[in-house]
Amino acid sequence: MVKFLLLTLAFGLAHAYTELEGAWFTTAIAADNVDTIEEEGPMRLYVRELTCSEACNEMDVTFYVNANGQCSETTVTGYRQEDGKYRTQFEGDNRFEPVYATSENIVFTNKNVDRTGRTTNQIFVVGKGQPLxxxxxxxxxxxxxxxxxxxxxxRQVLDADTCPK
Known part of the structure; x- marks a missing residue:
């Protein structure tokens, strides 16, 4: 399965970066340190938009975080590294990459190293507003x-997303 996903990435995403752009909504999140993605967790991100520039060497991700009942909008810019992963700073250092994309869903992996040095491996699934x-x-x-x-x-989070659309 991983080899298939990597093949899809290699052949499909090379010309599909324009498919990544647009309005997206976080559908599901998974993490080895599950506390980071629980309700009001620092990495429970409610994605709203993806945009690419510089031939998608830069990817902007606009999302909300809901803390203390307040939704805060944030945009981070990921810069593509030599290994193809994007790197950005949010709640520590993040290295993320799209590993599977269709017109309905995109699956991202992310490795977050927080300010204390704790590493969390994550999966984010974004879609067009439909549950998996x-x-x-x-x-x-x-x-x-x-x-x-x-x-x-x-965690399936689409129905728990109460932040502005």
Whole structure:
């Protein structure tokens, strides 16, 4: 499955970066340190928009974080590194990359190293506002397992998103 996703990335995303741009909504999040993505967790990001510039060597991600019942909008810019991953600063150092994309969903992996040095591996699934189908959720469970993230650490967050659309 990982090899298939990487092949998809290599052949599909090379010309599909324009498909990444636009309005997106966080559908599901998974993390090995699940406390970071629980409600009001620092990495429970409600994505709203992705934009690319410089041939997608820079990717802006606009999202909300809900802390203390208040939604705060943030935009970060990820700069593509030599290994193809994007790097940005938010709640520490982040290295993220899209690993699968269709017109309906994009799956990102992210490695966050917070200010205390704690490393958290994450998966973000963004979509067009529809929940994952049972088949998509099953694939997410398989991918999470390959990323050493327990399936019980997957959070479907679309219905919990109360931040401005």
């Amino acid at each position: 189908t049972p088949e998509q959720y099953e694939k997410l469970e398989e991918f999470a397992k390959q990323q050493n993230i327990p399936k019980e650490n997957i």
